[in-house]
Amino acid sequence: MRLFIDEHNIPWDRAWFITQKTLAYTNHTLMPEALERWPVEMFESLLPRHLEIIYEINFRFIENLKTWYASSSDLNSLISELSIIEESPNKSIRMANLACVGSHAINGVAALHTELLQSDTLKGFAKIWPEKFFNKTNGVTPRRWIRQCNPKLTALISSKIGDSWIKNLEQVQKIEDFIEDAEFRREWRAIKQANKQKMAAYIKKFNGVEVNPDSIFDIQVKRIHEYKRQLLDVLYIITLYNRIKQNPSIEMVPRTMIFGGKAAPGYFMAKLIIKLVNAVAEIVNNDPEAGGRLKVIFLENFNVSLGQKIYPAADLSEQISTAGKEASGTGNMKFAMNGALTIGTLDGANIEIREEVGAENFFLFGLTAEQVYSLKANGYNSMHYYQTNMELRGVIDRIARGDFSHGDTEMFKPLVDSLMYDDPYMLFADFASYIECQEKVSEAYKDKDKWTRMSILNAARVGKFSSDRTIGEYVNEIWDAKAVPVSL
Numbered sequence: 001m002r003l004f005i006d007e008h009n010i011p012w013d014r015a016w017f018i019t020q021k022t023l024a025y026t027n028h029t030l031m032p033e034a035l036e037r038w039p040v041e042m043f044e045s046l047l048p049r050h051l052e053i054i055y056e057i058n059f060r061f062i063e064n065l066k067t068w069y070a071s072s073s074d075l076n077s078l079i080s081e082l083s084i085i086e087e088s089p090n091k092s093i094r095m096a097n098l099a100c101v102g103s104h105a106i107n108g109v110a111a112l113h114t115e116l117l118q119s120d121t122l123k124g125f126a127k128i129w130p131e132k133f134f135n136k137t138n139g140v141t142p143r144r145w146i147r148q149c150n151p152k153l154t155a156l157i158s159s160k161i162g163d164s165w166i167k168n169l170e171q172v173q174k175i176e177d178f179i180e181d182a183e184f185r186r187e188w189r190a191i192k193q194a195n196k197q198k199m200a201a202y203i204k205k206f207n208g209v210e211v212n213p214d215s216i217f218d219i220q221v222k223r224i225h226e227y228k229r230q231l232l233d234v235l236y237i238i239t240l241y242n243r244i245k246q247n248p249s250i251e252m253v254p255r256t257m258i259f260g261g262k263a264a265p266g267y268f269m270a271k272l273i274i275k276l277v278n279a280v281a282e283i284v285n286n287d288p289e290a291g292g293r294l295k296v297i298f299l300e301n302f303n304v305s306l307g308q309k310i311y312p313a314a315d316l317s318e319q320i321s322t323a324g325k326e327a328s329g330t331g332n333m334k335f336a337m338n339g340a341l342t343i344g345t346l347d348g349a350n351i352e353i354r355e356e357v358g359a360e361n362f363f364l365f366g367l368t369a370e371q372v373y374s375l376k377a378n379g380y381n382s383m384h385y386y387q388t389n390m391e392l393r394g395v396i397d398r399i400a401r402g403d404f405s406h407g408d409t410e411m412f413k414p415l416v417d418s419l420m421y422d423d424p425y426m427l428f429a430d431f432a433s434y435i436e437c438q439e440k441v442s443e444a445y446k447d448k449d450k451w452t453r454m455s456i457l458n459a460a461r462v463g464k465f466s467s468d469r470t471i472g473e474y475v476n477e478i479w480d481a482k483a484v485p486v487s488l
């Protein structure tokens with residue numbers, strides 16, 4: 001708008017028409033810190049002309065609201081909800097509101113995420129402009145996330161159904177026709193095993209830890225954030241460790257618990273979670289009683305290149321965010337395409353992945369987004385879970401008394417206090433359900449052939465999550481552009 005008006009002498013109405021027709025707003029997260037609010041004071045000193053233009057955009061928008069809703073009794077509340085300017089003591093610009101007003105289309109990145117935008121985060125805009133809202137469920141490219149990172153699996157699939165699936169991932173479903181072929185299943189399993197062995201060698205080299213390639217490779221790799229609940233995974237590890245300590249001869253399906261991910265440098269709790277994972281790893285990996293049954297690995301410097309080694313080596317994909325918090329997730333898709341099974345909540349694209357692969361091929365646990373909201377509304381009392389679940393209590397007590405911090409009871413206190421007294425992500429509410437679901441995972445893994453069938457069905461049925469499908473939808477329904485064919 002500034003360039004059109006100040007540099008190109010285009011009249012306001014024409015400039016606004018071009019702007020609105022050109023721009024589309026994709027919301028990528030529901031976390032409030034990402035819905036930026038810029039203080040007017042700062043804006044004024046840095047971008048005074050832009051601020052003038054924003055005021056004019058807002059004035060015209062509010063004039064429209066007054067016309068459209070002249071007879072509405074909640075006109076004033078609608079204006080204060082939708083205004084680009086927040087009239088609080090520290091007056092600020094609501095960037096998401098500016099994006100909604102300035103765009104012809106608004107979209108979320110998974111079905112649940114789009115629903116939550118419409119019913120909550122952007123509900124006023126959904127009310128006045130329902131036709132502007134779209135869902136565009138995210139996808140990932142099968143060229144990088146299957147062909148490039150998993151050449152053996154790519155060769156096996158192509159040997160059965162040709163290679164057109166690489167350009168049209170829905171076609172990968174054809175491998176289901178070979179599921180009764182025992183030799184195909186054996187090859188499928190051998191490829192996963194080879195990928196796990198490579199990962200084991202990487203772990204030996206960089207972490208100096210010997211892991212058992214026959215154990216379940218149970219993997220959580222993603223940015224470290226409290227809502228993603230890496231801590232819940234840690235609570236499960238300590239649960240297993242406590243069981244071993246209480247009964248050293250206990251029978252247990254061996255697990256290698258692998259984490260990777262970066263924390264924002266200013267995010268204290270995220271960095272403390274990394275510290276705890278490494279502290280638990282130090283104790284568990286050096287305890288002969290845990291032996292070949294339990295290992296904990298934190299992989300440094302998780303990035304796309306490392307991801308290309310990790311996703312193909314996973315048996316189990318951890319997608320355990322508090323329901324309603326993960327917009328979509330894309331790691332969930334990369335894992336499933338490479339034949340990992342998911343343990344997950346009804347959040348983001350997990351919901352659609354489960355719909356595609358079938359409920360019987362997905363390990364579901366935890367509260368729904370709706371249950372999370374109503375529990376919050378009725379007062380979430382984490383102490384209740386601590387007092388009534390002895391296994392949970394044993395886990396928390398072990399952290400609190402310094403077993404993973406050389407007796408230091410202060411180090412992990414911020415994590416314990418948050419879980420016990422002020423946890424917006426409600427880890428305790430989902431703890432029992434998660435542990436029970438992990439038992440089902442272990443049970444299922446004992447039947448190698450059954451597990452392999454489930455793995456094949458996961459990879460076969462996630463064709464929807466190709467970014468070719470996603471981008472095609474943006475091209476046709478939002479950008480009104482002409483698609484460029486995929487070249488191989």
Ligand SMILES: *Cc1c(COP(=O)(O)O)cnc(C)c1O
Pocket residue numbers: 221222223302303304307328329330331332334
């Ligand atoms: C795919 C990917 C992510 C996203 O992972 P989520 O599990 O969806 O949060 C983050 N970082 C890297 C390096 C990735 O490859």
